[in-house]
Amino acid sequence: MIVYTNSLEGINEENLDSVFFHEWPNPPSIKHLYMILKNSSYIYVAIHTETKKVVGFINALSDQVLTAYIPLLEVTPAFKNQGIGTQLVERMLEQLKDYYMIDLLCDADLQDYYSQKGMIKAAGMMKRNYNNQSGKNI
Secondary structure (H helix, E strand, C coil): CEEEECCCCCCCHHHCCHHHHCCCCCCCCHHHHHHHHHHCCEEEEEEECCCCEEEEEEEEEECCCCEEEEEEEEECHHHCCCCHHHHHHHHHHHHCCCCCEEECCCCHHHHHHHHCCCCCCCCCCCCCCHHHCCCCCC
């Protein structure tokens, strides 16, 4: 069974799995992942009740007034295609519903998925420092 929470209460680095960023050439460490979640304005995590492992998460950063940005949605490969990502997105969008702007960047092949959640396609700009893909030095 999967349970969802918007808190890190009872969750630590041992509950996180290193396979979240399995497609990234230089993924963040477990320590960095925990800090990403801890420092986010909003989070939702999906927890597998038998193993107590986090098997999915979404986070948002916000100015707490007007805007929110969703940088990450991740589900471990073993739990993909089970509706976990959909649950995480829907819960996060509900939590952010009072903001004027809710933005995210995604690959073109994911735009239809987010369109089904009420989001619209938009053009934007971005910069990526791939040398820091695993996170800045702490």
